[in-house]
Amino acid sequence: METLNALLHGFAVALTPMNLMWGFIGVTVGTAVGVLPGVGPALTVAMLLPLTVKLDPTGALIMFAGIYYGAMFGGSTTTILLNTPGESASIATALEGNKMAKRGRAGPALATAAIGSFVAGSIATLLLTLLAPLVVEIALKFGPAEYFALMVFAFTTVAAVLGSSTSRGLASLFLGLLFGLVGIDSQTGAPRFAFGVPELLDGIDVVVLAVGLFAVGEALYMAAYTSRLPETMEKISGSLMMSKQDWKRSWPAWLRATGIGFPFGTIPAGGAEIPTFLSYAVEKKLSRYPEEFGKGAIEGVAGPEAANNASATGVLVPLLTLGIPTSATAAILLGAFQNYGIQPGPLLFQSQADLVWGLIASLYVGNVLLLILNLPLVGIWVKVLQIPRPMLYGGILVFATLGAYSLHQSWIDLLTLYVFGLLGFAMRRFDIPVAPAVIGLILGPLAETQFRRALSISQGDAMVFLTQPISATFLAVTALLVIVPWLLRRRATAQGRR
C-alpha cells in the first residue's frame, strides 16, 4: 500500500508537462543515437550526459532514464538490420535477428524485438517497484563493512568471473580503479596522481573515460582496421506486422526471458550478456521448430531482446537501492547522479522520494512512448542507419569532444579524452573488456570511502570485514566465485591428461 502511494505520487511527478517533455526528448534522442552502429547504450548515455547540466535533477534523471531505455530499443534495430551488435548483450539477438532480416523477415523481427522489449520492460519495472522497497529495508541495516564487502563482490563478478578472460577483466578493472584514485582524496584533501594539473584535481570524469574508451577508441579502431571493408545492410521488405504464428511463438519467449533477465540484472553479474545467451539457449531447447535456429527463428529474437530489456531494468534495483552499478551504463548513470550531488542508496528513497519514484514512474511512461516511437516510426530510424560511415563517425566525435570540453572548458580534458581513446583502441585491439574499467572508476572511490570508514569505526582492525556476518558472507561467496571455476578447470585438465 505504501509502495502504491509512493508510485502514484511518482506518476504525479513524471506526468507533469515539463517532465513528460524531458522524458520524450530522452527516449527520442536515446533511440536516435542508440540506432547508430557502434554506439551502444553506455556510450549513448555518456555522450548525452552534458545535455542535462543545467536541468533540475528530477527532469535530468527522467531524461536520462529515457535515453537509457531509448538506446536499448534503438540498438536492437541496428543489430537486426546491420548485424553489428553495439554491445555484448545484443550478440544473441544478432544470431537470429540478422538471419530473419536476410530472409526478408526484418519487419516481424523488429516488431517482436520492440514489443518484447516493451512487455519485458514493463513487467520488469513492476518488479522493480515491488522489490526496491524491500531491498531498501535490508540495505538500511548495512554499515560501511557490509558495503565494502558487497562492492568487492561486485568487482569480482564484473571483472573476473564473467567476460572472455579473467586476467583481461581484472586488468581492465584495475586500470579503472587506478583512474579512480586520480584527484583530491576525499578524506584528507591530499591530491593524488594529479601531476600538478588543475583539471586533474577534480578526478577523472566518467564521461571522459567512457566516451574516450567507447567513442574515440572505437573510431580509431574502426578507421584503422575496418573502414575499408564493404558493409551490407538488410532492407525492410514487406510488412512490419507479425503473423498470428509469430505472436504465438513470441509471447512465451518474452515472458520466460523476463523471468531470466530481471534477476540477472539485479545481482552484480556484469550486465545483460549472460541472460541474453541463457534465454537464447532456453528458447532453442523449448522451441517446436529447433531446426529454424541459425536460420532466423523468431523466438531467438523475442527471447534475448526481452531478456536484455528486463535485465537493463533489473540493473536499476542495485543502482537505486544500494548505489552499486553492475553494468557500464549503470556506472555512467551513477556518475549522472553524482553530478547533482545525489548518492543513490537506501537513504535516497527517504530523502528524495519525489525524485526516485518520479524516475521509476517515468520508466513506465518511457516504455509506452518507446513502443509508439519505434513501431510506426521505424522507417525514420532506418534512415539514420544509412548515414555513411565517414559522416557517422565525424558526427560521433563532434559530440564526444563536446561532452569532454563542456566539463571545464579546457583543452586538457580533450587531451585526456584522446589518451583514453588510444587506450580504448588498444583494449579493442587486444580484446580487453571496457566495462570493468568504467565500473572501477566509479565504484573504486566509493569502495575506498567505505573501506576507510569501516576501519575508522573498528579503530584500524581489519578483521571487522570477517567478523560481521553479512560482510563475511559476501567475501566468502566472492572467494568461492573465483576459486571454484579455477578448481573445476584444473580438474578438467587433470582428467584430460589421464
Added chain:
Amino acid sequence: MEALAGGWRNRGAPEAGAEHAFNAPAFWWISAGLFAHMALIGWAGFVLAGAVLFACVARGFGSTRVLRDAALGLALSLAVFVFFVKLLNVNLPAGWLQPLLGSAGI
C-alpha cells in the same frame, strides 16, 4: 555454476573480428583531427573546430570530398552549438564567430 561462469565464454560475435591490415593514414587523420580540434576550440571556437574535426575524421574513414565534409561538419556543429548554448545553456566558446553568434552561455 560452471555453466554460468564459463559456459558462455567462448561464443564470439557472429562474423566479428573481420578486419583488414592496419591502415596508418586513417589512424593519423583521426588523431590529427582531434589535435587540431584541441588547438582550435578555445581560439577559433566550437563551431569551426568541430567542422575541422568532422572533415578530418571523414577523411580518415575514406571520404575524399573534403569540402563537402567540411560544410557538413560546419552545419552540424552550428546546429549543436545553437541547441546547446541557446536552448540548454551549456557554455561553449563562439570564438571567431562571436560577432555572428552573439555571446555564448547567455
